Structures are given as structure tokens and as C-alpha cells.
Amino acid sequence: MNSRIRWTALLAWVLAALLAGCSSAPPTQQAGSPSPDNAGRPATGAASAKATTPTRRDVTVAVGTTLSVRLVNGIDTGTAGEGSSFEATLASPLVVDGVEAAAVGSSISGRVTHVVSSGRLNRPAELSLTLTSLTPKGGRDVTISTNTWSEKGESHKKRNIEMIGGGAAGGTLIGALAGGKKGAGIGALIGGGGGTAVAAATGKKEIQLPSETRLSFTLREAVSLPVMKP
Numbered sequence: 001m002n003s004r005i006r007w008t009a010l011l012a013w014v015l016a017a018l019l020a021g022c023s024s025a026p027p028t029q030q031a032g033s034p035s036p037d038n039a040g041r042p043a044t045g046a047a048s049a050k051a052t053t054p055t056r057r058d059v060t061v062a063v064g065t066t067l068s069v070r071l072v073n074g075i076d077t078g079t080a081g082e083g084s085s086f087e088a089t090l091a092s093p094l095v096v097d098g099v100e101a102a103a104v105g106s107s108i109s110g111r112v113t114h115v116v117s118s119g120r121l122n123r124p125a126e127l128s129l130t131l132t133s134l135t136p137k138g139g140r141d142v143t144i145s146t147n148t149w150s151e152k153g154e155s156h157k158k159r160n161i162e163m164i165g166g167g168a169a170g171g172t173l174i175g176a177l178a179g180g181k182k183g184a185g186i187g188a189l190i191g192g193g194g195g196t197a198v199a200a201a202t203g204k205k206e207i208q209l210p211s212e213t214r215l216s217f218t219l220r221e222a223v224s225l226p227v228m229k230p
Contacts, residue, residue, distance in 0.1 A: 058224045059096040065219045067131060067146065068092040069108050070212050077117050077125040077153075078206040084112045086129070091214055094136075094225075101225040102136040109133040113148060118204045124153035125207045131217050136225060146217040153207050 069088040087109060094102035114128035131146040209215075 056226055056228055059099055059101050059227050061094060061096055061101060061219060061223045061225060063219055063222050065094070067094070067108070067134075067144075067217045067219065068214060069110075069131070069217065070214050071209060072211065074211045074213070075112070075127070075129070075209040076206055077115050077127050077208075080112050080115050080127070082112055082115050085132075086110050086112065088131075088215075090134075096225075099227050101227055102134060102139075106137050106139075107135040109135075114150075118153055118206050125205065126150075126152050127207045127209075129215070134223070134225075139226060142223060142225060144219065144223050145221040146219055149215055149217060151207055153205055 068091040070091045072087040072089060075086055087107070089108060090102055090104055090106040093100050093104050094106075108131055110129055110131045112128070113130050114126060116123065116126035118125035128148050128150040130148045131144055133141050134144050135141045
């Protein structure tokens with residue numbers, strides 16, 4: 001009987017010791033909680049990469065902004081058709097609030113809105129252009145609306161009068177030497193006709209814009225362009 005009491009007491013003492021040891025052990029660290037060793041250290045790995053990844057945002061290019069472009073191919077009023085398209089590249093970077101929205105060399109598309117081929121006597125050449133789209137390097141095509149760039153050739157009138165009048169005067173002199181007043185009249189007619197023919201043959205002057213010609217346009221409507229922000 002005494003032996004059973006002793007064994008029961010010993011077992012109770014062992015259980016009490018085990019329970020006391022469990023209650024004094026440090027709490028288990030919860031999943032996801034920072035360990036004391038890592039406290040105060042800067043984030044690394046995925047968190048750091050996320051902080052340095054550039055983000056995309058849109059900037060607005062205001063009405064009245066100047067677009068300076070260079071023609072890819074030349075334009076000639078003798079061959080260009082009204083409504084035909086042309087290609088150009090951005091000659092100066094497009095910067096908004098210190099951020100480059102479109103770099104030099106970005107693609108530009110345009111349209112010939114009006115064209116008149118030069119006449120030989122009384123019709124000077126005319127040419128009107130406008131821009132229709134902008135594609136920033138590495139970006140998408142964006143529709144734009146600009147003012148119209150226009151040029152009109154020189155009038156032929158003064159030059160033609162001089163050539164025709166000069167021909168008539170020369171013909172008059174030759175006719176007078178050859179046959180008096182009658183000859184002078186005939187010479188004037190012949191000389192005038194010759195001057196007219198020369199003016200017609202040499203008076204055609206087209207507007208020609210070679211490749212790499214630099215032109216300036218102004219935005220008529222604001223346009224939104226995507227940029228990458230560090």
C-alpha cells in the first residue's frame with residue numbers, strides 16, 4: 001500500500017515538472033512575422049524589386065505645342081496628289097513637365113490636304129500639309145490634329161510680261177531694220193509670240209520639298225501620351 005502511494009506521488013511530481021517546463025518555453029513564432037534578427041533591416045528580394053519597377057502613366061500635350069518634323073521622302077507639287085499621305089520623323093523631343101513623351105526619331109504620319117501643280121503662264125504651285133498621327137518610339141500610334149502648313153509658289157506674271165515684252169521689242173527692232181513700219185509691226189507680232197513661247201516653255205515652277213526638309217506644325221487639340229515613370 002505504501003509502495004503504491006510512493007509511485008503515485010512520484011508520477012504526480014514528474015507530470016508537474018513537465019507542465020512547468022512547457023509553460024516556461026518561449027512562444028512559437030507566427031508564420032509571416034518578422035524575427036527579432038531581421039527587425040529594422042531594409043526590405044530585399046521581391047519587395048525591393050517591386051519598389052524599383054517603373055510604372056506607366058499618361059501625360060497631356062497641350063494645345064499650341066509645336067511639333068518640329070523632318071520629311072522622310074520628298075514632296076513635289078508636280079507629282080503629289082491631294083489626299084495622299086507622307087511620312088516624317090520628330091526632329092525635336094516632345095517634353096511635358098520635364099518628362100520626355102516622344103523622343104527624336106519618333107514616327108509621324110501626315111496628309112497632303114491641298115496641291116496645285118504649277119501652270120506654265122499664270123498658275124503658281126500651291127501645297128498644304130497637315131499631321132495626322134504620332135508614334136513614340138516603343139509606343140502605340142496616337143491620332144493627332146495640327147494646323148495646316150502651306151506654301152504658294154511665285155507668281156509668273158512679272159516674269160512672263162518681261163519675257164513676252166522683251167520678245168516683242170526684239171521682233172520690232174528686227175522687223176524695222178528689215179522692212180520699215182510694216183516690217184516692225186510684223187516683227188513685233190512674231191517677237192511677242194516667240195516671247196510667249198519661251199515663257200510657256202520655261203515658266204513651270206513646282207514647289208519641291210526634299211527629303212529631310214524640316215517643317216513645324218502646331219497642335220490644334222490636346223493629346224495624351226503614355227510614359228514610363230521610374
